[in-house]
Amino acid sequence: MINGYGGSILRVDLTTRSVKREPVTPELAHDWLGGRAWIAKYMYEELPAGVDPLSAANKVFVATGPLSGTLWPSSAKIVWGTKSPLTGGYIDSNMGGLIMAELKYAGLDMIILEGASAIPVYLCIEDDKVEVRDASGYWGEGSVDTEYALKRDLGEDFQIATIGPAGENLVKFACITHDVGRQAGRGGIGAVLGSKKLKAIAVRGTKPIPVADIEGLRKHTTSVIDFIKNTAFFPTFSKYGTTDVTDWCDSVGVIPVNNFQHAQYPKKDRINGKYMREQIYVRDKGCYACPLGCSTYTYSKKYDVHVEGPEYETIGLMGSNLGMDSIEEIAVLNADVDNLGMDSISSGSAVAFAMELYQRGILTKEDFGGLEMTWGNVHAARAFLRLIAARQGIGATFAEGALAAARIIGKGTEKYVVQVKGLDYSAYDTHAAPAMMLAYMTSDIGAQHTRAWAIVQDITMGRGSTEGKGQVVYDLQHLRPLMEVLGVCRFPWLEVKVPWEDYVTALNLVTGQHYTTEGLFAFSEKVWNLTRAFWTREVDGFGRAWDQPPAKMYEEMPDGPTKGARVTQEMVDQLLDGYYQAYRWDQNGLPTAQRLRDVGLGSVADDLVRRGRISD
Ligand code: SF4
Structure with a gap:
């Protein structure tokens, strides 16, 4: 035991x-x-x-x-x-x-x-x-x-x-x-x-989970639940969940609109958490042992559909990014992809990419089997998603993912796909958010926001500045992924500010061990180096070239709060230099053999050297 x-x-x-x-x-x-x-x-x-x-x-x-x-x-x-x-x-x-x-x-x-x-x-x-x-x-x-x-x-x-x-x-x-x-x-x-x-x-299952100090854990848990329920953030987050961030993302110009062509949405009052509560809310829902219960069951009368959500990522990627009219359209698209079994972020990205190709006349109604892929056309979006799930017609091309679809379609369309390493962006534009962009560029699964969500730091440290952002992302990538090691949700820490030290205390009460924050961060560094090593082993030529932002970020934002903002190659190089330095990787972004040995991955270092992926 x-x-x-x-x-x-x-x-x-x-x-x-x-x-x-x-x-x-x-x-x-x-x-x-x-x-x-x-x-x-x-x-x-x-x-x-x-x-x-x-x-x-x-x-x-x-x-x-x-x-x-x-x-x-x-x-x-x-x-x-x-x-x-x-x-x-x-x-x-x-x-x-x-x-x-x-x-x-x-x-x-x-x-x-x-x-x-x-x-x-x-x-x-x-x-x-x-x-x-x-x-x-x-x-x-x-x-x-x-x-x-x-x-x-x-x-x-x-x-x-x-x-x-x-x-x-x-x-x-x-x-x-x-x-x-x-x-x-x-x-x-x-x-x-x-x-x-x-x-x-x-x-x-019916068996108990052994806990080293059950009384200590009970007391600690009770005090943390009291803390959660008495914070100023609790009423809002437990009521609106992640949908609460919609207005803020709109006001600071990071909400994706029409495949990241804009970053402020004229219809945001029809897709935000408040409108959702007024129009389609049924009841709250939470996960196991969660005092926050941030999720929501909803019912769209317009489409006669029940769904859990939508949450902010779905609102962004299947709402504003597709030019949808209201939360009801987002709800029905959410219900569709849930039952078809497709990621709502990448599904939204695939539809948005298709709609931009239609907007630009690169693909036509005929190419889409008679569907008019105009912004906000929920009926076309629903039919297109079904084609993807069934791999029928042009759906077979998009079922490969937006980046692979662009490579099949050709005609220079890759520049309209908003992704890193083939994984589509989450719902935060980065024309004027270099730390968030770096977080996407270097996340160990591709462009995903949960590894390091750094927009707040972009706003406090300067939206055009790259200074210190490599270190910011490095620090966040140590703490956030630890939640997925311990098996806990990050929201109590992120949204209602439960101190990280309370997690360490809980871990020690459960396991009877003596973990420390310092030791856990060092452990996190080992895991991050290991996932980087996996990419290095699996992908020919892996390195800096794989950590680049989407082409769209180099184009000027035409309007909204971030009007005129764009990324330059110089900024990208500065961000990556600072980030690689923080990790003590080489200039190409590869972990050195010595670095891997230092973090306790000696056998991985030997393996990569033997395969010729890194030098000794
Ligand atoms: S565990 Fe996390 S995602 Fe689940 S209801 Fe609680 S706060 Fe929300």
């Missing part, structure tokens, strides 16, 4: 339908903690170099952290990871809900999915009983529909994660859905499950 852990890793071979349990060793628990750190370690060690992401040799890792499923507020995260079919590099993506707790109650800390089944299957875990079952009856069904169907067939006690038709059809930004509206959205992990013919995972 190791405090904080269920105790076992479940290895599932989908080719042979065999399963085996491996013990979590004290070394694995102490040296690698859990969550995304375990994923990075296992991915580097177990995936063959150069593996095709959609082949049976790729694996999917599903990991909890030592705080997941405990009393600790918002200990509600589970992390999925694999080699991404969208980017060709490292991807992990976390989801909230309830499944992380159920997995630990079944005595499991991680599942490793290997091989590929010949027929559709789902994994059913009920404490020590594990079966790979026929899923032919669910194949072809929507993500949310499948979850309801499995709950009906297995019982409400089961927690279920599913893929939809997009995952089955290997759409490269297919996601995994759980608890109706929680997604591990980014990087196409759903497509990897589809390639393995794994439709769903259902889990039910």
Whole structure:
């Protein structure tokens, strides 16, 4: 028994339908903690170099952290990871809900999915009983529909994660859905499950999670919940969740509009959190052990559709970025992609890219099979998303992701795709936000905001300035990803200012160990170097050229609060120089052999030297 852990890793071979349990060793628990750190370690060690992401040799890792499923507020995260079919590099993506707790109650800390089944299957875990079952009856069904169907067939006690038709059809930004509206959205992990013919995972557990000092944890948790509920930020965040940031993003000129052609939205009052509450709100919803409950169930009367959300990223990418009229259009698009099983960020980006090509006359109504892909045309957007999920007509091209689609279409269209490393931008424009842009450029999964959200620093330190921004992003990339190691949500820290030290205290009360902030930041540095090493191993020529911003950021913003702002190559070089210096990487952005050894990755250094990826 190791405090904080269920105790076992479940290895599932989908080719042979065999399963085996491996013990979590004290070394694995102490040296690698859990969550995304375990994923990075296992991915580097177990995936063959150069593996095709959609082949049976790729694996999917599903990991909890030592705080997941405990009393600790918002200990509600589970992390999925694999080699991404969208980017060709490292991807992990976390989801909230309830499944992380159920997995630990079944005595499991991680599942490793290997091989590929010949027929559709789902994994059913009920404490020590594990079966790979026929899923032919669910194949072809929507993500949310499948979850309801499995709950009906297995019982409400089961927690279920599913893929939809997009995952089955290997759409490269297919996601995994759980608890109706929680997604591990980014990087196409759903497509990897589809390639393995794994439709769903259902889990039910009844065992306790061992905790070193349960009384101490109870007292600490009670005081932190009191703190959360008495902060000035609590009423607003628990009411509006991330939608509250919509007005602010509009006012400072970072909201994406018409595929990042503008950064202020004339209809923002029709898509913000306040309008959502007035028009479509049904009730609040929260994840496991969460006092904030930042999510919302909504119902659009106009489209007769129920959905969880929309949250800000969906409002930005499927609302203002597509020129949609109101929150009702965003809600129906949100419901569509949830059930099709596609990442709402990359789905929005694919539609926005298509609409810009239509606007510019590069693709026509005929190319889109009769769809008029004009800004704000919700009917065309919905039909186009269905074409993508089914890989029909031009949908097959866009199912490869916006960047790959541009390369297929040609005609210089790559410059209209807003991405880094093949992963589409989240909903924050960076014409006048260099630190945020650097965060996208250097995130270890591609352009994702959660690794380092640095717009506030851009505003306080100067929006045109690159000075000190490398260090800012370096610091944020140490703290934020630790949340996905521990298995907790970042919002109590980010939105209501629970001190980071309280997380360290909770970790020590749960595990009985003596972790320190300093030690955890050093650990975080090791994990960040490891994911960088994975990219270095997997991608020929990886380095500075892969850390570049989208071409659009070099063009002047035509209007709004950031009118005239643009990025220059000099700024980009300054940002990367400062950032690489902070990490003590070389000028090309590669970890040196010495640096890897210094952070405890000696065998990785040796491996990269042997492969000729770095010099000794
Ligand atoms: S703050 Fe929101 S996302 Fe985080 S655990 Fe709570 S309900 Fe889930």
